[in-house]
Amino acid sequence: xxxxxHHRTQAKGVEGVHIWGVIKNLKELGHQVYVVxxxxxxxxxxxxxxxxxxxxxxxxxxxxxxxxxxxANHAPNFIFRLSELxxxxxxxxxxxxxLNSQDIDIIYERxxxxxxxxxxxxxxxxxxxxxxxxxxxxxNDARSLALQPIAKAIEKRVFKSCDAxxxxxDYLKSEMIRAYALNEGKxxxxxxAIDPDQLINDVAQDAPCIESINxxxxxxxxxxxxLPWYKLHExxxxxxxxxxxxxxxxxxxxxxxxxxxxxxxELRKSNVLKNVIFCGSVTHAQALTLLRKCDIGVxxxxxxxxxxxxxxxxxxxxxxxxxxxxxxxxxxxxDSIHGRLFEYDNFxxxxxxxxxxxKNEDLRVTMGKQAKKHVIENHSWxxxxxxxxxxxxxxxxxxxx
Numbered sequence: 517x518x519x520x521x522h523h524r525t526q527a528k529g530v531e532g533v534h535i536w537g538v539i540k541n542l543k544e545l546g547h548q549v550y551v552v553x554x555x556x557x558x559x560x561x562x563x564x565x566x567x568x569x570x571x572x573x574x575x576x577x578x579x580x581x582x583x584x585x586x587x588a589n590h591a592p593n594f595i596f597r598l599s600e601l602x603x604x605x606x607x608x609x610x611x612x613x614x615l616n617s618q619d620i621d622i623i624y625e626r627x628x629x630x631x632x633x634x635x636x637x638x639x640x641x642x643x644x645x646x647x648x649x650x651x652x653x654x655x656n657d658a659r660s661l662a663l664q665p666i667a668k669a670i671e672k673r674v675f676k677s678c679d680a681x682x683x684x685x686d687y688l689k690s691e692m693i694r695a696y697a698l699n700e701g702k703x704x705x706x707x708x709a710i711d712p713d714q715l716i717n718d719v720a721q722d723a724p725c726i727e728s729i730n731x732x733x734x735x736x737x738x739x740x741x742x743l744p745w746y747k748l749h750e751x752x753x754x755x756x757x758x759x760x761x762x763x764x765x766x767x768x769x770x771x772x773x774x775x776x777x778x779x780x781x782e783l784r785k786s787n788v789l790k791n792v793i794f795c796g797s798v799t800h801a802q803a804l805t806l807l808r809k810c811d812i813g814v815x816x817x818x819x820x821x822x823x824x825x826x827x828x829x830x831x832x833x834x835x836x837x838x839x840x841x842x843x844x845x846x847x848x849x850x851d852s853i854h855g856r857l858f859e860y861d862n863f864x865x866x867x868x869x870x871x872x873x874x875k876n877e878d879l880r881v882t883m884g885k886q887a888k889k890h891v892i893e894n895h896s897w898x899x900x901x902x903x904x905x906x907x908x909x910x911x912x913x914x915x916x917x
Contacts, residue, residue, distance in 0.1 A: 520622070524631055545905060550614050552611055621908070647678045687843055708823040709891075709897045719804075729810075733764050734811050736814055738751065739813070743773050745819065758867065818839075834887065840858060
């Protein structure tokens with residue numbers, strides 16, 4: 517099958533893990549994948565080891581991505597949203613170029629606000645369109661949405677016009693059906709996943725702070741950007757309390773973000789900063805290497821509709837997980853088998869669940885092994901790609917009938 521894969525991201529962080537995980541496995545399943553994106557070489561980090569050694573086209577791509585990163589973070593919201601609308605012109609020309617040069621079977625597009633280029637291309641060339649939707653305008657996003665009425669009008673038309681939709685949670689599916697009266701059979705739930713090969717092979721010799729992790733301590737790891745909605749200040753408070761009861765513990769933040777300075781100040785006031793390690797921004801390989809040095813993975817909080825990548829990477833790294841008992845978590849991990857689930861927003865329960873694992877080493881090891889086995893067998897990018905192909909083949913079969 518020839519698949520045109522379109523996305524409008526910089527393919528960094530968790531977005532990049534998802535995008536390249538699917539593309540890699542679609543190719544390994546024997547399909548041809550043609551990627552159309554704003555930055556065509558957005559997987560440059562996996563292709564070359566450093567900017568100094570990179571070919572000029574990759575260096576340009578890397579610089580362009582840095583510009584996009586600055587623009588996305590600092591441009592006024594109204595200007596940023598106008599640029600997203602303008603992107604349709606760029607995307608449509610790129611899509612048309614690929615559709616003219618290749619006999620594409622199906623278009624697979626990662627949905628983005630204001631983007632209608634994929635639907636337009638699919639109509640012009642009579643090609644089926646599968647959408648991957650991770651968020652839509654009915655939910656609270658990290659960034660406010662200027663021009664929301666226009667976004668919703670485009671979104672409604674896009675969702676109605678495509679042939680199938682993949683979402684990352686049952687919650688997201690139910691909200692989309694409620695908001696747009698979509699056919700339930702059109703929407704397929706597919707959570708995030710891991711690449712078992714990366715868990716084995718991606719070892720970074722330059723992982724920051726790795727020598728600071730004390731193997732004699734019970735190490736609690738948090739992976740991800742340091743952002744307010746993860747409720748990391750509650751994690752800091754819980755850790756300070758745990759230090760009084762179990763001094764042989766340490767907390768590792770694998771990632772960086774705007775909450776770091778406030779967290780450091782809070783932990784300093786609690787007199788536990790000496791037992792906390794901030795690793796800063798890391799590559800995916802460095803993150804996986806650091807997780808191997810941890811004993812427990814934590815998710816203090818998350819939204820109701822996402823599929824937190826950190827959950828899969830904790831489990832894939834053989835860590836028991838302490839996380840809130842909500843659908844996007846409990847549909848993946850089982851309480852007392854792969855870790856402990858606590859009542860959402862109940863941080864006393866969170867502390868007790870964490871203490872239970874800290875005090876039970878044998879149980880931690882057993883749960884970690886069970887978590888790793890479960891996620892590798894049931895939540896790999898290969899299985900995600902197989903699901904995509906099953907849906908695509910069904911669509912193409914119906915088109916021929």
